[in-house]
Amino acid sequence: MADSLTIRRPDDWHVHLRDGAMLHGVVAHTARQFARAIVMPNLSPPVTATAAAQAYRERILAALPDGLPFEPLMTAYLTDHTDPADLVRGKGEGVLTAAKLYPANATTNSAHGVSDIRHLAPVLGAMEQAGLVLCVHGEVTDAEVDMFDREAVFIDRHLQWIVREFPALKVVLEHVTTEDGVQFVEAAGPTVAATITPQHLHLNRNAMLVGGMRPHAYCLPVAKRERHRIALRKAATSGSAKFFLGTDSAPHPRHDKESSCGCAGIFNAPFALESYLQVFDDEGALDRFESFASLNGPAFYGLPINEATVTLVRGGVQVSDEIAAGETVIVPFHAGETLRWRLASG
16 A cells, blocks of 8 residues: 655646635745646636736636745636637637636636627637637536536537537536436547546535535535546546546635535635545555546646646545635635645655
8 A cells, every 4th residue: 555646736627716805815826836737717807808807817816825936827717708819819819728617607707708609610710720729618508408417418419519610619618417418528529628627536425415505515517426526537537638637626604605605616725635645545646636636637738747646645634614815704615624644755
C-alpha cells in the first residue's frame, strides 16, 4: 500500500472564483493546489466579451497572495447576442481559452444564458474554426423535465446536435453526473470530453435528501442515483483520456446556503485533491490519478503539462466545519470529516 504519491502539478478545468471580497477570500485555496484553472464567467454581470475577461483575469492575479504562482484560463459567457468576431479575437490574443454555454436559468447567475441553442450556430462555427473550446453546462431547463433527468434530455436534444454539426469543435461536458453522460462521452469522437467533480464521486442524492434537507450537499447539476455515482467513479478511475479533473468549486456564504431558497454550489477547493485521491484509493486506482488530475486536461486543451510536482501523503487531514473568506463564512465540502490523504508539498 503506497503511503505517498507524487504527480505533475494538476490543473482545475472548472472553477468558480467569484469576484470582489469573495475572490480575495477563496482564490488561494485553488492556487495552492492547481497551476492553472478554467475560470467560470457567471459573475453578475457575466463576463461576456474579451475585454471583460481580460479585466477579470487581472483582478484574479491581483487577488493572489504574493509568490503563489497560478494561471487563470479565461472563458466567455455565451448569450443570444454573442459576437463571434470578439471570441475569435479573444482566442487570437491569448485572452480566451474557452467559451461557456449556460442554458438560460440552468444554474447560479445564468439568467443571461442562451435561450435557443440552435441560434448559436454562427458562434459555434467561429469557435470551431478558431480552436476555442466549448464548455457546456449540460442541462435543459424546461419546467416539465424532471430535475434528475435534465442532463440526459440535454444530451438527446442539444449535445448530439452540436457534436454532429460541428465535428471539429472541442466540447467539454462539464460536471458530468449521469451514466448517460459517461456513455455519450465514451462513444463520441476525440473532440468530446468531460470533467468530473469530487462531490459527484462521493455523493448520491440520498446525501442531500435523507434524514432532512442538507443544503451543503446541494449543487447543480444535483447528485443523482447511486448507479450514476458508480458510473462516474468507474469513468474517472478508468484511465480514459476523455475524463479529467474539474472541481466546480462554487463558494457561497453560509447564510445563503442555509436559507428558505438555498444557493446551489459546493465549495470543495480547500481539499479538492485529497477528496479526489480518496476515491482513487478506494477504487484501487492510485496509479491512474496523475492522468486524471494532471495529464488528460492539458492534452485535450492543447496545453503543455506542468513541470512542477505535488506530493500527497497518507496520514489524514481534518476538514474544518467552516472556513472564513474575509468576513464571509463558508462551509467546505467534507466539513467535519477526516480525509485519508493530505497535500504535503507543491
